[in-house]
Amino acid sequence: MPVPVPVLSRNRTRTTMRIERRTFLRGAGAALLAPALAGCGGDDDALTFFFQANPEEADGRMRVIDEFTRRHPDIKVRTVLSGPDPMQQMLTFCAGGKCPDVLMAWELTYAGLADNGVLLDLNTMLAKDPAFAADLKSRSVPALYDTFAFKGGQYALPEQWAGNFLFYNRQLFDKAGVQPPRTWSTAWSFDEFLDVAKGFTKRERSGKVTQWGFVDTWVPYYSAALFGMNNGAPWAIPLSNPTRANFADDAFIDGVQFYADLANIYRVAPTPADQQSMSTMDLFTQGKAALAMGGHWRYRTFSDAEQLDFDLTALPAGPKACGAQSDIGTTGLAIAADSRRKEQAWEFVKFATGPVGQAVIAETGLFVPVLNSAVNSPEFAGAHKHVANLGILTEGPAYSARLPVTPVWERIDALMDRNFGPVLRGAASAHSFKDGLSHDTDEVLRNQ
Numbered sequence: 001m002p003v004p005v006p007v008l009s010r011n012r013t014r015t016t017m018r019i020e021r022r023t024f025l026r027g028a029g030a031a032l033l034a035p036a037l038a039g040c041g042g043d044d045d046a047l048t049f050f051f052q053a054n055p056e057e058a059d060g061r062m063r064v065i066d067e068f069t070r071r072h073p074d075i076k077v078r079t080v081l082s083g084p085d086p087m088q089q090m091l092t093f094c095a096g097g098k099c100p101d102v103l104m105a106w107e108l109t110y111a112g113l114a115d116n117g118v119l120l121d122l123n124t125m126l127a128k129d130p131a132f133a134a135d136l137k138s139r140s141v142p143a144l145y146d147t148f149a150f151k152g153g154q155y156a157l158p159e160q161w162a163g164n165f166l167f168y169n170r171q172l173f174d175k176a177g178v179q180p181p182r183t184w185s186t187a188w189s190f191d192e193f194l195d196v197a198k199g200f201t202k203r204e205r206s207g208k209v210t211q212w213g214f215v216d217t218w219v220p221y222y223s224a225a226l227f228g229m230n231n232g233a234p235w236a237i238p239l240s241n242p243t244r245a246n247f248a249d250d251a252f253i254d255g256v257q258f259y260a261d262l263a264n265i266y267r268v269a270p271t272p273a274d275q276q277s278m279s280t281m282d283l284f285t286q287g288k289a290a291l292a293m294g295g296h297w298r299y300r301t302f303s304d305a306e307q308l309d310f311d312l313t314a315l316p317a318g319p320k321a322c323g324a325q326s327d328i329g330t331t332g333l334a335i336a337a338d339s340r341r342k343e344q345a346w347e348f349v350k351f352a353t354g355p356v357g358q359a360v361i362a363e364t365g366l367f368v369p370v371l372n373s374a375v376n377s378p379e380f381a382g383a384h385k386h387v388a389n390l391g392i393l394t395e396g397p398a399y400s401a402r403l404p405v406t407p408v409w410e411r412i413d414a415l416m417d418r419n420f421g422p423v424l425r426g427a428a429s430a431h432s433f434k435d436g437l438s439h440d441t442d443e444v445l446r447n448q
Contacts, residue, residue, distance in 0.1 A: 047075055047344045050090065050100035052082035056300045060366035067360050068351045075344050087112070087410070094118050099336040101345040105156035107147050107330050108409050111241075114155040115407035120335040121153035125346045132350055139355065139371040141397040148332050150240060150405055156332030157353040160367035161375075161397045163326030164218055164226060167284065167292045167302060170309045172200060172211075180313035182389045184399035187324030190231075190258055193316035197268035200290035210288070213268035215280035217294035220272070221420035224259040226327055229401055231255030231318030236404040236445075243445055245404075245412070248438035251320040256423065257430040258318065264426035272425050284308075295329060296368050296393065299384075312392040314399075326400040330370070368393050408448045415440050 053061060065077050080100050083089050087109055093099050099118065113119050126133040136157070137145070148156040168180050178196060181187050188196065197213030204210055216223050229235060233252035236242035246252050263269040270278060284292040285305035292298070293315070302310055317324040333352055335345045351357045358374035361367045365383025369375045375394050384390055406412070419437035422428035 045076060046078035047102065047341050047348060048078050048080050048100040049102045049348070050080040050082060050086075050093075051104040052086050057297075057366055060361065060364040063364060064352055064357050064360050068348060068357070071351070071356075072347060075347060077348065090118065091116070094336065094338070097338070099338055101336055101339040101341045102348055103334045103336060105148065105332045105334040107328060107332075107405070108403055108413075110148060110155055110332070110334065111150050111405050112407040112410065113334075114150050114153065117337055119155045120337045120339070120342065121155060122157065122335065122349075123154050125335075125342070126154065129346075129350070132354065136354060136371075139373050141370060141372065143328055143400060143402055144330050144370050144397050147328050147330055147402055147405065148334075156334040157349055158330050158332045158370040159353050159358075160331055160361065161370055161400070162295050162297060162329035162331065162368070163396050163400045164223070164293060164295050164315065164329065165326055165392050165396065166313045166315060167294060167298065167310050168313050169284070169287060169290050170311050172287070172290045176200070180311075180389075182313070183391050184314045184324050184326075184395055187314040188316040190255075190316050190318045194258075194262070194266060194268070197262065197291065198266065201268045209267070209270075212270060212283060212289040214262060214291045214293070215269060215283050215289040217280050217284070217292050217298055220424050221416050222327075223293055224256045224420055224424060225252075225416070226315070227259035227318070228252035228255035229327070230315055230321055230325055231258070232320035232322065234401060236406075239402045240405045242404050242406055245438060245441040245445065247433045247441060251318070253430045253433055254320070255318050256420070256433075260423050260426065260430065263424075272421075284310075300366065309386075311387060312389045314392060324399065326396050328397070328400045328402045368396065370397070406445065406448065408444050411444050412441050415444070 049065070051061065061079075065079070069075065069077060082104070086104070090099070090103060090113065103119070105113070105119070110119065140158070141161075144158040144161060148154060148158060166180075173180060176199065178199070180196075199213070200211065201209065201213040202211035225235060229252070231251045231254055233246050233249040233255065236245045263271040263274075270280065270283075280289070280292065281298070281301065283289040285302060285308055287308065302308060314324045315326060333349045335342060335349060339345050353370070355371060355373055358369040358371045359377065359379065361369045362374040362377050362380035363383060365380070369380065374380060375397075380394075381390060384393070387393070404412070415437055419433060423430050423432065
């Protein structure tokens with residue numbers, strides 16, 4: 001889903017966090033793909049597959065497609081590359097009667113498409129294929145599978161886990177004699193994490209930082225919210241079609257404030273102003289940061305960095321939490337409700353999200369597969385040979401909390417962007433959420 005790209009303007013995604021980490025193809029990578037839908041021209045007999053990817057991910061997807069077409073020579077697949085705003089692009093295609101047959105779905109935004117009748121309820125297909133349905137359920141991580149359940153329908157099947165964790169510079173840690181947690185169940189507390197970050201932050205006499213303890217390569221206001229969640233407060237209640245947000249919860253506020261203070265008070269992380277002149281990705285790849293927050297979509301970039309020896313560890317847990325968690329970051333595959341090739345589309349979705357397709361994904365090492373059989377396979381381990389703490393990935397889905405699923409998430413995202421900004425800059429306290437963000441989001445949820 002990954003290669004760093006500038007976060008889209010203030011009108012960012014509806015899939016902002018996904019766009020930042022799942023960037024579009026450029027250069028040679030684009031040659032792997034057919035042209036984008038120009039009125040869905042091209043081979044009218046082909047199944048169209050809409051997705052977003054960087055070159056490495058596109059290569060992995062093409063391997064899945066190649067294996068599918070080898071096994072199903074009667075079904076042609078034409079890939080359709082997403083632009084910078086996949087949600088708008090999908091809505092435009094579908095409103096014009098040119099909806100791709102198979103659509104990549106993001107956990108935070110698919111509900112809007114489902115609510116608008118764009119996506120097929122896959123329960124209709126699962127009911128006609130009970131053997132596959134039963135096998136998939138038995139192999140799936142329930143929280144991942146259930147992420148795409150909305151208002152009684154199943155609108156996508158998960159294809160990868162893309163939650164967040166910490167990368168750490170093994171050379172720096174070994175030199176300092178510090179052993180980071182190897183599993184989610186043994187994660188640092190917030191205080192322990194802060195002590196470690198302080199210990200790895202180095203400054204010149206002038207005060208200039210030469211090595212940061214912690215950098216964030218995700219979207220900051222989502223990262224801050226994840227720290228709030230890791231202090232024992234879910235983002236919303238209930239998580240599916242919520243009626244209220246938890247932004248006014250004291251545990252959530254304290255977790256967000258801790259994240260903001262890492263940069264503004266403790267100075268162990270770059271401030272938003274610092275990041276105007278530096279790349280957090282570059283800081284970690286160049287050995288100028290000990291810890292980097294991100295997900296598996298960063299793995300290939302860090303693996304390709306010369307002289308960088310890294311491993312993985314869990315996010316910290318706050319004093320009000322029962323333990324550390326990641327987020328259920330996931331993408332799935334959906335079928336357009338008005339597709340004229342539903343049976344062919346179903347065969348492709350079954351393959352890509354089922355045991356064989358997931359095994360291909362495991363071999364590529366580009367995604368974290370969603371089926372237990374694939375993520376715990378020798379092939380997945382072989383694709384991550386230099387990772388000692390592989391449990392951070394293989395156990396990640398089980399130690400993840402679901403994110404809110406609502407058709408109005410784009411509006412919530414805009415409110416978060418606006419209200420988290422002053423807090424992350426140190427211009428306001430996270431307690432300001434009680435008067436502003438909490439009230440506004442609850443009003444949006446009540447009136448959806």
